[in-house]
Amino acid sequence: MVPGITFRSGAAISxxxxxxEFKVGVEYDGDHHRTDKxxxxxxxEKRERLRAHGWILIIVTAQNLxxxxxxxxxxxxxxxxxxERGATIEFEVIAISLEELARKHGYRYDRRR
Structure with a gap:
């Protein structure tokens, strides 16, 4: 539940x-999110209310996964x-060849260039 923000009906928003603490949220949108009115x-409504309170929302679909x-x-x-909101992020970089990177994105890599 998001503290202090509700739908117009008074129902809690999650x-x-x-x-x-950073007002950043992720929402997964399956097909029913666009086909069900x-x-x-x-x-x-949820997104408008959250953004009005300074939230950043990242919308994820199957394509992102x-x-x-x-x-x-x-x-x-x-x-x-x-x-951007002050969080400290730790991550690991994984080496990948240009050839593999190009192939993953559907491009052809020519080393001779």
Whole structure:
């Protein structure tokens, strides 16, 4: 539950993941979040109310979790937003060749260039 913020109805607002002290939250949107009108409206109200109170919201979909590279990019995006709010982030850099990086993104890498 997010302290001090409720829906217009008075119901508590919760997030899938929240760093309350930094006002950063993550919400996973499955397909029903866009196909169910009631869910879509509820999500919009939640996001508007949280943003009005200074929250940063990161919306995640299945595409953000499709492979290791996408997950790493999401983790970096979340870490950046937390760092903007004063969080200390510890992470580990994993070496990857340019060839492998290009292949993961669907590009061809030519060493001769």
């Amino acid at each position: 997030l899938d993941i929240a760093w309350v 009631v869910q879509w409206r509820r999500d919009n 499709i492979d290791e590279m996408s997950i790493a990019e999401l983790a970096l995006r979340i870490a950046r937003r937390l760092a």
